[in-house]
Amino acid sequence: MHTDSLASSAEHDQVHLARPPARTTAGTVACVVVMGLLALAGVVWSPAALANLQEALGLVLFAVATNLLLGYGGLVSFAQAAFYGIGAYGIAIGWLHWKLPFWLGGLAGIAAAAVAAVIVGVISLRTRRLYFALLTLAFTQLFFVIADNQTAITNGATGIFGAMVPTWLAEPQGGYYFTLVVVVVVTLGCYAVVRSPFGLTLKAIRDNRERAEALGVNVYRHQLAAFVISSVGCAIAGFLFAIYSQSASPDLLSWTNSGEPIFMAVLGGMHTFLGPVAGAIVYFYAQSYLTQHITDWQLVLGLLLLVIVLFKPSGLAGIGADAGRAVRRLRARTGGRA
Amino acid sequence: MHSLVLDIAGTLSAAANLFVVAAGLTLVFGAMRIINMAHGSFYMYGAFAVTTVLGVGAGWRFWLALLAGAVVAAVAGLTVEVTVIRRLYDAEHLTQLLATYAVLLIFADIGQRIWGAGYRTVNPPAVLASGVSIAGVQVPRYQLFVIGVGAAVGLALWLMLARTRFGWLLRAAVQDPESVATGGTDLARLRTGVFVIGAFLAGLGGALIAPMQSIAPGMDVSIIVSVFIVVTIGGLGSVAGAALGALLIGLAQTLGAEFFASWAASLIYLTMIVVLAIRPWGLLGVPER
Numbered sequence: 001m002h003t004d005s006l007a008s009s010a011e012h013d014q015v016h017l018a019r020p021p022a023r024t025t026a027g028t029v030a031c032v033v034v035m036g037l038l039a040l041a042g043v044v045w046s047p048a049a050l051a052n053l054q055e056a057l058g059l060v061l062f063a064v065a066t067n068l069l070l071g072y073g074g075l076v077s078f079a080q081a082a083f084y085g086i087g088a089y090g091i092a093i094g095w096l097h098w099k100l101p102f103w104l105g106g107l108a109g110i111a112a113a114a115v116a117a118v119i120v121g122v123i124s125l126r127t128r129r130l131y132f133a134l135l136t137l138a139f140t141q142l143f144f145v146i147a148d149n150q151t152a153i154t155n156g157a158t159g160i161f162g163a164m165v166p167t168w169l170a171e172p173q174g175g176y177y178f179t180l181v182v183v184v185v186v187t188l189g190c191y192a193v194v195r196s197p198f199g200l201t202l203k204a205i206r207d208n209r210e211r212a213e214a215l216g217v218n219v220y221r222h223q224l225a226a227f228v229i230s231s232v233g234c235a236i237a238g239f240l241f242a243i244y245s246q247s248a249s250p251d252l253l254s255w256t257n258s259g260e261p262i263f264m265a266v267l268g269g270m271h272t273f274l275g276p277v278a279g280a281i282v283y284f285y286a287q288s289y290l291t292q293h294i295t296d297w298q299l300v301l302g303l304l305l306l307v308i309v310l311f312k313p314s315g316l317a318g319i320g321a322d323a324g325r326a327v328r329r330l331r332a333r334t335g336g337r338a
Numbered sequence: 339m340h341s342l343v344l345d346i347a348g349t350l351s352a353a354a355n356l357f358v359v360a361a362g363l364t365l366v367f368g369a370m371r372i373i374n375m376a377h378g379s380f381y382m383y384g385a386f387a388v389t390t391v392l393g394v395g396a397g398w399r400f401w402l403a404l405l406a407g408a409v410v411a412a413v414a415g416l417t418v419e420v421t422v423i424r425r426l427y428d429a430e431h432l433t434q435l436l437a438t439y440a441v442l443l444i445f446a447d448i449g450q451r452i453w454g455a456g457y458r459t460v461n462p463p464a465v466l467a468s469g470v471s472i473a474g475v476q477v478p479r480y481q482l483f484v485i486g487v488g489a490a491v492g493l494a495l496w497l498m499l500a501r502t503r504f505g506w507l508l509r510a511a512v513q514d515p516e517s518v519a520t521g522g523t524d525l526a527r528l529r530t531g532v533f534v535i536g537a538f539l540a541g542l543g544g545a546l547i548a549p550m551q552s553i554a555p556g557m558d559v560s561i562i563v564s565v566f567i568v569v570t571i572g573g574l575g576s577v578a579g580a581a582l583g584a585l586l587i588g589l590a591q592t593l594g595a596e597f598f599a600s601w602a603a604s605l606i607y608l609t610m611i612v613v614l615a616i617r618p619w620g621l622l623g624v625p626e627r
Binding site for chain 2: 070076123126127128129130131133134135137138139141142145146148149150255256259262263266296297298299301302303305306309310313
């Protein structure tokens, strides 16, 4: 039909525009359906299941925010756990020392993470590739050691525990809906960043730094902005973790904790926006299932990671795309639809 | 005076031990542009292998244990090179980090299956257990032994790289792998060889540290951070840089413990941050494209 050809020519024209073609109607529908189901889950699921889902949603945000840097910026940062931890400590320290309401402590923590991200980014982004990864690792360790040693502020290795959030938020349903709203809003914000001219410039830098530089792009400033945005996202995820667990401890800032969102993003597919979302969910539920049933969880995790990295670098998103292509080929062969 | 002599011996022995491990990592990076997180596993296996060979007793078996630690790590290294590292030569650094991190996770669980989750300790051999009087101060012999091994490893690596055909081919392979392969050298075997030497050094470092600290799961992850710091400060791929970085970190640890107790652990990270802020490619490294 000629409407089809019209649509495809419109698509062709859009290729040269600043924004990628909007071919995501099916994806949008799926997202809306999932969102509806998530809203429904708050009413029908058991409190225990909701608590799990609440924790998983926090990790989704952690993975999405990290992937802003990893998948779109091509930057491997081991510092993201530090910002996650600072976000969590905001509530905990504000509550412990000044009995601040959770949102004020949370905002302070997120602001502190943003300031820390500027400092870490300004220094680390002067280095390249592996040096960048390893320097961000040193920064994480520095923050970890501070959280671990400055007992007067952080309670040291024991961490901070207590009723730091109001009762309505500590209950599974209230906590779940609050987390869901924050995660959806911030994730949509990240999506807007990725689709904006800024996000496309970031990808251009990732793909060819020299060419972007030659085109007059200030690479350093773009990467710094991405670093701060990603870190603020991670801090918000940490803030949600503190609400969920009513605690903060130095472990949150360990560099291996920075590895987790990277792994989730790679598992799901780091070159797609929704890949890390799927990766975080699968990782979380697989971990909680496997740690209950087997002792060698790290072994399974390691083998899985190895197989993905070596044989399927596009992750779950890649597997999904392959499956979609196979279905379309099958349809074409049976002559169902052109 | 008393504490000064002890501090110098402590700094140098810590630096020597770090250098032995770091030299292996930086050698591999220099020769093949591979960054290997599982280097920490080789180190841990080296240390645990010593505890296995020694059991409770000491004596002459210590030397055997030292060698066994290094050999166990070398065998683990050979396995990893053949199964995983070979596929990573032209990969992005993210892929290398993730794949070798995966190997580290796998080795950690296998290690726990073999040696358990508890910690172990061993004693230095009787010959090295006592102290030596230096300027009227009793310095542990074992520390001097570790310093000696560090110096010997440095010398051996220098001789290997500068004076042997293997070292010559290695340096050539970094510059222009294709020409070396065209010249009739089996590049894959050359690379396997370097990787096994790197793992051997990690194992030797782990074996050396065994009598000085308790051996426990998790030491793989903690050493890899220290060693990454040493090699980045020195410049990735530079063996002399690794020596310099190890000395700096050893010094930072000692000074930190002596003067700023509550900030001691921060000092090594601050050292790395300051060095890379001034020289983004490390002290003796070369800027990458």
